[in-house]
Amino acid sequence: xxxxxxxxxxxxxxxxxxxxxxxxxxxxxxxxxxxxxxxxxxxxxxxxxxxxxxxxxxxxxxx
Numbered sequence: 273x274x275x276x277x278x279x280x281x282x283x284x285x286x287x288x289x290x291x292x293x294x295x296x297x298x299x300x301x302x303x304x305x306x307x308x309x310x311x312x313x314x315x316x317x318x319x320x321x322x323x324x325x326x327x328x329x330x331x332x333x334x335x
């Protein structure tokens with residue numbers, strides 16, 4: 273999609289996804305579904321990073 277937009281708006285710089293990241297290619301809809309159904313995978317995020325991320329998400333939702 274960003275390729276189409278970059279043609280229409282050449283003055284705008286778009287951030288494109290990383291096509292070289294092997295880890296992102298491992299994420300599929302079935303694995304996301306399994307993770308959400310089982311809730312067994314736990315991700316621990318330091319409090320300072322979580323607080324900044326929470327503020328960013330709250331600002332996005334406020335728009």
